[in-house]
Amino acid sequence: MKKYLIIFGISVFFGCKNEKKEIIEDEYENLYPTATTFFQPISSLDLEEPDANKVALGKHLFFDTRLSGEGNISCNSCHNLNTFGVDNMRFSPGDAPGTVGGRNSPTVFHASLHKMQFWDGRAEDVEEQAGGPILNPLEHNIKDEQQLVNRLKEVEMYQELFSKAYGDDDPITFSNLTNAIGAFERTLIPGSRFDKYLEGDQEALSKQEKKGLNAFIASGCITCHSGPALGGQMLQKFGLFHDYWKFTESEEVDLGLFDISERESEKYFFKVPGLRNVVKTAPYFHDGSVADLDTAVKIMGKLQRNVDLTDEEVEDIVAFFGSLTSDIPEEVKKSPFKS
Structure with a gap:
């Protein structure tokens, strides 16, 4: 098992090949240990209690x-x-x-x-x-x-x-x-069902959500979207394989980090967003150019991995994203200026 995980990690992060890789398993028995190498639940973080x-x-x-x-x-x-x-x-x-x-x-x-x-x-x-x-x-x-x-x-x-x-x-x-x-x-x-899954409750995800998690990992999405926030840890070029605006149909081309650094090599670089609550936070991308999550997932597969995700894979990945949804207590949402 350890040998498998090492080989898989190397192939995803350093191989940089475009073809999708398959995780061979019986009813996703190897999915959980694989997932815990790329993601961490919020409960595992040593967070300081705010005053x-x-x-x-x-x-x-x-x-x-x-x-x-x-x-x-x-x-x-x-x-x-x-x-x-x-x-x-x-x-x-x-x-x-x-x-x-x-x-x-x-x-x-x-x-x-x-x-x-x-x-x-x-x-x-x-x-x-x-x-x-x-x-x-x-x-x-x-x-x-x-x-x-x-x-x-x-x-x-x-x-x-x-x-x-x-x-x-x-x-x-x-x-x-x-x-x-x-x-x-x-x-x-707030924690989500995916956190419960990572904590060891393997029944916290449905079969389709596990299938989507499997597709998410196998397609190489974890190259950028990993860790406790499933992203938010790096800057990356938006459009590694193609011009992003040709797929997002953006009205204007945003140069991203280049506007600050003026380095040609940093054109179209943006912070990789975290994916928690992604099904609730449309529209997507830095310019809000895509309103539909299925479309956004398909675009990301093509732009960042140069793969054509099937409709079934997209549907499964979006189902997995549903397990990332979490909300804060109603009391926290209330304005202190309202009675």
Whole structure:
């Protein structure tokens, strides 16, 4: 068995061949040990418990429209906790009338498990990420850090919440604000049926879901979509074998990481998204150009692995994706500003 796993891992990660590989097994008896080499359940992670006062403050900030220039949007507007951390729109409306973001808003669920943030990976963690949209004129439209700090210093509630979380010595700072939002987001990591499967409950997945997991591994999708978040750990070229826009029918060609680095070798590089809750977070890709998950899976097979997935394989993989669905408690979704 060990020899089999070693050979399989080498063939997927280093062989870089395009043909699909078959996992030979009787009723998927070898699927579980194979899966546990590529994926880890959330329960296996050594996660630090966020400070309760910082989480409470972060939740208030996450829902507060005062974090936008004209008070029209909050973090929750684009990352709606009632719809799995997204707004299900191609591009999210900004604070100023008529403005929209330039890329699709990814889910905030499980984002703290990712090695980098934003589609171009320019932020290291959720704390750093939290400040980006606030100062973006197409998003929250706050002119500068001090404008927001001055605004919150006038709110008695925030005087108390920041003091509880960060002490009494001028606690209302932009750095503490983004730190608190990050603390709240680090609590948004619900477990799924797939986690139960990885923990040893092999009946947690249906036969079709196991078939889809098998196809997902055999087709080489785990080259990028592995680990506890099933992605989110690397930047990768979107369109390894073909121009992505010819398959997604994107209206504009986004150069990705190249816009930051200006390196020709990094054109069309984007952060590999995590796949948790993927059936709930349409539309797909950095530009939200594809609304249908089956279509997105088929496109990924062709662009990234140069394989033509059959309709049956796509159907099975999408069924497996259903086991990645997980939700947060209803109480967490409720805005602290509503009765």
